Amino acid sequence: MGTRPLHPLDAIYRELTDIAAALPREEAGALARAVRDARRVFVGGMGRSGLMMRAFAMRLMQLGITVFVVGDTTTPSIARGDLLVVGSRFGRSGSLNHFVDIARREKARVAVVTMNPRTPLARRADIVATIPVAGGGPSRQPLGTLFEQSLLVYLDAVVLLAKRLLHKTERAMSKRHTNLE
Secondary structure, eight states: OOOOOOOHHHHHHHHHHHHHHHSOHHHHHHHHHHHHHOSSEEEEESHHHHHHHHHHHHHHHHTTOOEEETTSTTOOOOOTTOEEEEEOSSSOOHHHHHHHHHHHHTTOEEEEEESOTTSHHHHTOSEEEEOOOGGGOOOSSSTTHHHHHHHHHHHHHHHHHHHHHTTOOHHHHHHHSOOOO
16 A cells, blocks of 8 residues: 555645744734834735735734735825835845835834845844745745745734734624625
């Protein structure tokens, strides 16, 4: 009797479980506190990581946080007292580095969620949250999927921590859920 390959669902769950076990818990707490303390939160990312950042923005809005997605037409100028949170697997995006330059110039705080805390993008951040996907070896999933999935789960954990810090209830969050559906 030979060994059967893992079903893709089992492979994905195993990879996510391995990543979750390796995540530094204190970084999520620091990011949740920064979100709580910020006057406004701006989020940014490119590609699928950008989509995960948009999902994060939605949950922050439901917590009652004033939040904007970088690049949207209704996003105002960032300023002192604000927080920019960017998600980037490699931390090399010219656009994201430009956003950090602007946030720094305007005296806003910067948080970076990345797989490598030694990138130029991460080195310029006040808060770095590391998702160590590279340390887990090659993924069975294509391209950056494991990072993107882990980013979404990680940011959902930050939302849960912020929810606790802000003493928000599920009911209060649901009242802020869109009704234009």
